[in-house]
Amino acid sequence: MSSRRATAIATAVTGSLLTASFSAVMILSFTASADDQGPGSGKGGKAMDAAPAGVELTTLLPEKISVDNSSKKTAITATVKNEGTKESGDLHLLVVGFDGLKVTNVQGCSAIGEKDLPPGSNSGFKCSVGALAAGKSKSYAVDATYDLSKAGKICLPVMSADGKKTFWQQGPVPFGTTNPSPNAPATPLLLGTDNKPVAPGGDTLPKTGVGDDVLPLGAAGAALIAAGAAGLYWSQRRPGQRPLES
Secondary structure (H helix, E strand, O other), X not given: OOHHHHHHHHHHXXXXXXXXXXXXXXXXXXXXXXXXXXXXXXXXXXXXOXXXXXXXXXXXXXXXXXXXXXXXXXXXXXXXXXXXXXXXXXXXXXXXXXXXXXXXXXXXXXXXXXXXXXXXXXXXXXXXXXXXXXXOEEEEEEEEEEOOOOOEEEEEEEEEOOOOOEEEEEEEEEEEOOOOOOOOOXXXXXXXXXXXXXXXXXXXXXXXXXXXXXXXXXXXXOEEEEOHHHOEEEEOOOOOOOOOOO
């Protein structure tokens, strides 16, 4: 075999290996980042009614999500956790959407009827968590849509099974971006960031929802109130109201 031919073959093989390696890296990178929502965060969360002794409840939302610009669909992981030293007792987790963020499904959970949704919200699901042992958590896959021409918020209250107490509530906390990308396939959103609408000339957010007004939760027996940068919180239960029915 001539040296020229050997060199040509070696160059071709090397090129093929480099191409294969590059393709593998691209595939692995895409797979790793496609569902990467970053670490969970309790941003916008607050303890409400006193939990049973030894029970410390919290919730987590991803630090970032991505909205498909054509379908407006997004996926969110909602987690409830007992960071205490004793079992929690039976719990319910609510997943409620506001303004531009609408919750369309939560795996294993039931939709909250329209009449039982708090004013200002557009959707909600109730999850029967059951009892969480000390140090244990439970996560739920949340399907949602996001109208990027509006603000969008999500709220996660953790309640007693009878709906009379709200032990913890995260939000309503916003997902949003200050750098909209309407021409890209998807728009990344960050937790705790007010959304800048994609619509042309949208310098300010449209007024949606009910702002700072007190919002009764209806049958659940809690209320939404303004709470600074963290948004509205369920608190100040109103006597005489029945809990949400399954």
